[in-house]
Amino acid sequence: MSIETDIRQSAFSSPYHRVVVNVLYSGNWINHEQMRILKPFGITQQQYNVLRILRGRSPQPVKVNEITERMLDKMSNASRLVDKLVVKKLVVRTECPSDRRAVDIVITQKGLDLLQRIDTRQREWEAEIHQHLTPEEATVLSGLLDRLRGSE
Amino acid sequence: MSIETDIRQSAFSSPYHRVVVNVLYSGNWINHEQMRILKPFGITQQQYNVLRILRGRSPQPVKVNEITERMLDKMSNASRLVDKLVVKKLVVRTECPSDRRAVDIVITQKGLDLLQRIDTRQREWEAEIHQHLTPEEATVLSGLLDRLRGSE
């Protein structure tokens, strides 16, 4: 369905208005798809995002404030997200030896295993997108999104 | 900043992975921009979205379930959003005469006035996007987003 059909809007005032609504709508769409995929694994998108950041550095630790900086949604409370992950034993939290204010977070083997299982499912979902867009189109789309936001 | 710089990710595993993250990130970006714009006017994005739907039909009423169907985020609780708008006297709620289950919502003059003031501010913000994308690029971007979601 085109965006017009989805939200039953017959027309937009300009291509700019249409694209702004479409980016919002498409972001929500991916959000919901991701929630649907992650739900059976018992973690939220934000928690998943944190785990991926930690895996990228594993087995090195990442500090809470660096997690915040790298989150898609910077407003998320990384401290409380880490709480949830610690309870699930997907990460461990240790005081940083060189700076006692800071806290080092490391993903556990259990966390890595979980991510690997999710990866499989994610790739299946991504494969559906392959049927809709060529790699070149995906690249063009990313580039236009960067430009929309004022990237160079 | 490109998406890589923004979230400090040096590389993505594929153009598809990159575009999925980028749509999420760009959706969040617009969300925050919209919040920033709407905050001085004392309404949230979801409330703004409801008001716009109501204006599109004004002075005809719109039923609560039709509002839900046309929201960008279908999970929002239209009933409670309308509550907030009623308190602010931006809409009125009247029982539908032909179906006593349903409720007719109409935007008030105060609501229309508020939207008009917001429109001015929105156009200023949209004008910044004009500097980043041509109308043709905006159209291509919208079309690619529709295709990403599997639209025809």
Place this chain on the structure above:
DNA sequence: ACAAATATAATGTTATTACATTTAATGTAT
């Protein structure tokens, strides 16, 4: 006509978000 199914909106509940404040540690200037 009447019971069951469906439709519509409102409400209850729990978790999360957005934002402000607090606590504690480190850095810096005098």
Place this chain on the structure above:
DNA sequence: ATACATTAAATGTAATAACATTATATTTGT
């Protein structure tokens, strides 16, 4: 050295979102 500013993380909070349930009205099948 010591006061002041800054940084890092945690915590408090009010509002909102996600989802389930309820209450009431209408439609449908027999």
